[in-house]
Amino acid sequence: MERINPWESFQVKDYTKLMKEFGIEPFGKFSSKLPDAPAFIRRGAVFGHRDFERVYNAMKKKEKFVMLTGLMPSGKFHLGHMMVAEEIVYLQRMGAKVYLIVADIEAYNTRNQRMEDLRKLAIEEYLLNYIALGLKPRNCDFYFQSARSKDADKSNAYYRLAGMVPRRTTFNEMKAIYGELTPGKIVSVFHQVSDILHPQLREFEGPCPVIVPVGVDQDPHIRLTRDIASRMNGNREAEFILPSSFYHKFMPGLKGGKMSSSDPTSYIALTDDPETVKHKIMKHAFSGGANSIEEHRKHGGNPDIDVAYQILLYGLEPDDRKLKKIHDEYRSGSLLTGELKQYAIERVNSFLKKHQERMEKARDRIDRFWKVSSF
Amino acid sequence: MERINPWESFQVKDYTKLMKEFGIEPFGKFSSKLPDAPAFIRRGAVFGHRDFERVYNAMKKKEKFVMLTGLMPSGKFHLGHMMVAEEIVYLQRMGAKVYLIVADIEAYNTRNQRMEDLRKLAIEEYLLNYIALGLKPRNCDFYFQSARSKDADKSNAYYRLAGMVPRRTTFNEMKAIYGELTPGKIVSVFHQVSDILHPQLREFEGPCPVIVPVGVDQDPHIRLTRDIASRMNGNREAEFILPSSFYHKFMPGLKGGKMSSSDPTSYIALTDDPETVKHKIMKHAFSGGANSIEEHRKHGGNPDIDVAYQILLYGLEPDDRKLKKIHDEYRSGSLLTGELKQYAIERVNSFLKKHQERMEKARDRIDRFWKVSSF
Numbered sequence: 001m002e003r004i005n006p007w008e009s010f011q012v013k014d015y016t017k018l019m020k021e022f023g024i025e026p027f028g029k030f031s032s033k034l035p036d037a038p039a040f041i042r043r044g045a046v047f048g049h050r051d052f053e054r055v056y057n058a059m060k061k062k063e064k065f066v067m068l069t070g071l072m073p074s075g076k077f078h079l080g081h082m083m084v085a086e087e088i089v090y091l092q093r094m095g096a097k098v099y100l101i102v103a104d105i106e107a108y109n110t111r112n113q114r115m116e117d118l119r120k121l122a123i124e125e126y127l128l129n130y131i132a133l134g135l136k137p138r139n140c141d142f143y144f145q146s147a148r149s150k151d152a153d154k155s156n157a158y159y160r161l162a163g164m165v166p167r168r169t170t171f172n173e174m175k176a177i178y179g180e181l182t183p184g185k186i187v188s189v190f191h192q193v194s195d196i197l198h199p200q201l202r203e204f205e206g207p208c209p210v211i212v213p214v215g216v217d218q219d220p221h222i223r224l225t226r227d228i229a230s231r232m233n234g235n236r237e238a239e240f241i242l243p244s245s246f247y248h249k250f251m252p253g254l255k256g257g258k259m260s261s262s263d264p265t266s267y268i269a270l271t272d273d274p275e276t277v278k279h280k281i282m283k284h285a286f287s288g289g290a291n292s293i294e295e296h297r298k299h300g301g302n303p304d305i306d307v308a309y310q311i312l313l314y315g316l317e318p319d320d321r322k323l324k325k326i327h328d329e330y331r332s333g334s335l336l337t338g339e340l341k342q343y344a345i346e347r348v349n350s351f352l353k354k355h356q357e358r359m360e361k362a363r364d365r366i367d368r369f370w371k372v373s374s375f
Numbered sequence: 376m377e378r379i380n381p382w383e384s385f386q387v388k389d390y391t392k393l394m395k396e397f398g399i400e401p402f403g404k405f406s407s408k409l410p411d412a413p414a415f416i417r418r419g420a421v422f423g424h425r426d427f428e429r430v431y432n433a434m435k436k437k438e439k440f441v442m443l444t445g446l447m448p449s450g451k452f453h454l455g456h457m458m459v460a461e462e463i464v465y466l467q468r469m470g471a472k473v474y475l476i477v478a479d480i481e482a483y484n485t486r487n488q489r490m491e492d493l494r495k496l497a498i499e500e501y502l503l504n505y506i507a508l509g510l511k512p513r514n515c516d517f518y519f520q521s522a523r524s525k526d527a528d529k530s531n532a533y534y535r536l537a538g539m540v541p542r543r544t545t546f547n548e549m550k551a552i553y554g555e556l557t558p559g560k561i562v563s564v565f566h567q568v569s570d571i572l573h574p575q576l577r578e579f580e581g582p583c584p585v586i587v588p589v590g591v592d593q594d595p596h597i598r599l600t601r602d603i604a605s606r607m608n609g610n611r612e613a614e615f616i617l618p619s620s621f622y623h624k625f626m627p628g629l630k631g632g633k634m635s636s637s638d639p640t641s642y643i644a645l646t647d648d649p650e651t652v653k654h655k656i657m658k659h660a661f662s663g664g665a666n667s668i669e670e671h672r673k674h675g676g677n678p679d680i681d682v683a684y685q686i687l688l689y690g691l692e693p694d695d696r697k698l699k700k701i702h703d704e705y706r707s708g709s710l711l712t713g714e715l716k717q718y719a720i721e722r723v724n725s726f727l728k729k730h731q732e733r734m735e736k737a738r739d740r741i742d743r744f745w746k747v748s749s750f
Contacts, residue, residue, distance in 0.1 A: 166561070183546060186561055
């Protein structure tokens with residue numbers, strides 16, 4: 001059995017196999033039905049789900065539902081992060097109450113970062129980008145694991161739940177899911193479980209559908225959380241509706257592999273300037289083209305492994321017809337690697353120019369999401 | 376090395392050996408210097424300490440200091456619990472700000488109790504008895520681990536600290552101290568560490584001496600907490616003064632062994648009626664007397680192992696001269712077991728009559744210690 005461990009980077013090799021092993025349903029039937037969805041959803045980057053029906057139904061009937069996601073502040077906000085941000089903004093527009101969690105307790109314990117740095121990064125890099133990407137303060141609960149709320153009843157309820165979770169699992173169960181454990185990892189898991197379940201406490205929304213969009217590497221959290229919720233329900237301690245999830249593929253890093261905050265040549269940051277973007281894509285972006293122009297003209301390139309193409313596919317080219325044209329021309333060999341890269345650079349830089357202007361304006365709106373009292 | 380584990384009942388056989396092994400200093404020089412101390416302190420039931428000097432100095436100079444203790448609500452409040460209550464009340468009178476913790480997260484995780492039952496028990500059995508024994512609402516912070524404060528800043532600071540503790544220890548360290556671990560025990564430990572250290576956060580008192588009176592079985596918590604505080608200080612994350620502790624012997628259970636809430640024939644509850652007390656002491660109290668009256672008259676009894684005598688020694692006979700007389704007469708054989716038991720019954724019942732009247736009056740004052748908003 002393939003072990004998925006959220007603390008170790010890895011590339012998902014076979015999504016279909018994974019889905020079968022872990023009981024994840026195909027997302028296909030929703031991809032086309034979701035109105036005005038981000039391009040990458042329409043194009044199938046969201047490939048699987050658990051219990052998305054009840055979220056979809058709540059959305060259609062305009063009933064209350066929660067969309068919840070966590071972030072681990074670690075360096076620059078990049079194109080990979082943007083996917084999740086687009087999911088958040090989209091679902092908020094579709095009526096979700098957004099719970100946006102800075103997993104600073106987890107980052108502190110598992111990445112040895114300083115609390116102060118984590119806070120600064122979360123606000124200045126992440127929140128600012130979310131706002132620029134369209135996040136609204138209404139129906140948005142942005143919080144830190146280390147300071148849940150300005151309302152004591154809410155904070156107490158959240159941390160109480162985190163403190164009650166351990167009774168409903170065992171080391172063996174946790175080891176089977178996460179491999180080697182440390183005290184810090186253990187506590188991180190319990191905070192995550194409380195993050196996912198607490199919106200349904202009466203101090204928050206009460207029982208309602210909750211959707212957690214995640215990379216497939218985060219599925220262990222989802223499964224454990226659903227199991228723990230079932231056990232608490234079974235012991236009449238709670239009435240949680242089992243949280244739903246959907247799973248997206250990851251935008252590849254420039255050199256292939258993962259887009260990682262710790263390696264600047266693997267990502268394009270949303271604050272990169274045009275020259276940097278040009279340099280990174282030209283120099284680092286893994287190409288699916290042939291070894292020579294002659295060969296490329298003759299045999300064509302492979303867009304499926306071409307990172308410049310992937311960047312367009314994941315949304316930087318929102319027009320499906322244009323994307324199809326690029327795909328076909330690259331495949332046939334009439335579009336060269338240099339030309340494809342040049343086009344991707346233009347699309348990225350055109351997007352970043354507008355985005356960076358929006359970021360500047362977003363700065364004034366941070367306060368509407370988060371007012372620090374004691375921190 | 377003798378392992379001391381707070382989750383396993385045990386009898387301390389050799390206090391001197393224990394003290395040497397764990398680096399606990401003798402308390403003797405303070406026993407006589409503490410003004411108006413409870414009888415059992417004067418008589419040496421508090422036998423050891425760590426860094427009590429700084430607490431004693433703060434007391435003398437009337438500077439700020441904190442006295443902190445936790446309770447695990449489990450059945451009836453009995454004479455064994457009363458010792459700690461007397462320590463609390465005494466130190467509060469000596470100027471301590473009292474932090475009184477209901478370890479409900481710990482009890483929930485390690486004893487499989489229901490949260491609701493824990494809360495009820497903590498207030499109706501424990502708090503009520505503390506008040507009757509003299510606890511004042513002024514300079515008293517009574518709280519539940521599951522609902523730290525009505526002030527969100529304080530709650531957040533307390534739980535944030537609990538979430539930061541795991542980074543400063545390892546499984547190996549915890550296993551060496553506590554033996555077999557479970558997720559629930561792990562989390563209980565981190566809450567306890569935060570309980571002991573958080574009074575020194577700026578949201579609470581700021582850095583100041585903190586005294587934790589404990590049974591020697593709780594020393595592992597103290598040592599681990601002091602080590603973690605040092606590490607956080609070393610990383611410039613905190614400025615904790617290392618918490619101080621003192622250690623009391625345990626009042627023996629009626630049948631010898633431990634006074635345990637789970638065995639009603641081992642304890643005298645502070646709500647027991649006179650007939651019950653009589654029955655328990657007459658029938659169950661382990662006697663240090665000889666096997667027959669004749670032998671007893673000839674060889675005398677052994678007060679050191681006689682539970683009726685121990686009850687008097689631990690404070691039910693506050694008059695040192697009277698106690699000495701009883702001791703000597705019992706030792707010589709002129710006082711018989713039945714007579715000693717009869718005297719102990721009278722002392723206990725006389726105390727309980729007054730105490731139970733005070734408990735009735737205390738009921739009206741619960742609100743001054745704890746107002747529940749969301750719970």
